[in-house]
Amino acid sequence: MFKAILIEKQDKGQQVAIQTLDDSQLPEGDVTVRVECSTLNYKDALAITGKGPVVRQFPMVPGIDLAGTVEESSSAEFKAGDSVLLNGWGVGEAHWGGLAEKARLKSDWLIPLPAAFSARQAMAIGTAGYTAMLAVMALERQGVVPDRGDVLVTGANGGVGSYAIALLSRLGYRVIAATGRPQEAAYLRELGAQEILDRSELSEPGRPLGKERWAGAIDSVGSHTLANVLASTQYGGTVAACGLAQGMDLPATVAPFILRGVTLAGIDSVMKPRVERIEAWRRLGELLDPAQLDAITQTVGLDEAIDKAGELLKGQVRGRVVVSMQ
Structure with a gap:
């Protein structure tokens, strides 16, 4: 069992709530990740509030970013215990995303978490x-x-x-x-x-x-x-x-x-090939001072993320919001 923000379609719009789900409900994928942190982007806020046509199928777990630890893998690319990172690929739009304690994903979408950053720091980015x-x-x-x-x-x-x-x-x-x-x-x-x-x-x-x-x-x-x-x-x-x-x-x-x-x-970040993703994250590791990330980041729990999404759309959020699953 795991907790997640779930968006469900209704006749007069959508319903958004934190729900407890069973692992059997996870979508298809060859890697299951125990999510440590996700984040709130503008696109996530549109999905959660329903103020933009972001979600392409229901029910949907939003969250276009996640960082965490591989729990199970049938891919030769990753093994249990690996620290991984995901950005984009339609996750949180057409495939369940990172605003949950667990995610099941395609290994092609994942890259190793850069050694320069913790999961929280990667999601601050x-x-x-x-x-x-x-x-x-x-x-x-x-x-x-x-x-x-x-x-x-x-x-x-x-x-x-x-x-x-x-x-x-x-x-x-x-x-x-x-x-x-x-x-x-x-x-x-x-x-x-x-x-x-x-x-x-x-x-x-x-x-x-x-x-x-x-x-x-x-x-x-x-x-x-x-x-x-x-x-x-x-x-x-x-x-x-x-x-x-x-x-x-x-x-x-x-x-x-x-x-x-x-x-x-x-600039499209969603479908960028893996080699370019890895290079961009390598450059981020060179240029960003991890200590500086705190100046532009606030951390909230999963239970606070829905309200925070509304604030983000109203322009009331400065910098970045990390959503911690701990």
């Missing part, structure tokens, strides 16, 4: 930090190096934004943080931001081209914000897009692309 690392790597591949100019991070107070700032700063970039919570300026500067920008400067309809302000950007907001970020990117710059907090639309023109040679790099 989670998909948010992993996605931020993928975005930084995309900027690097396009030649956006520190001496090219500033890098903008939108949604700076969120999980992806927080880690993007910390990683970029560690690599020597001058970071501009765009936020709707100016009262958090000290927190953002502590992470490494050197300039704070009010998100209102970017969130409304703007001009096709603006003043060239940054060599690169990591955007987790989308919509008008992404359009304005593109419009103010320097010649030959790159914007890594990895989120849609403001919306899925992109009310932009082709002007930044054909007049300034700007590159828009899409």
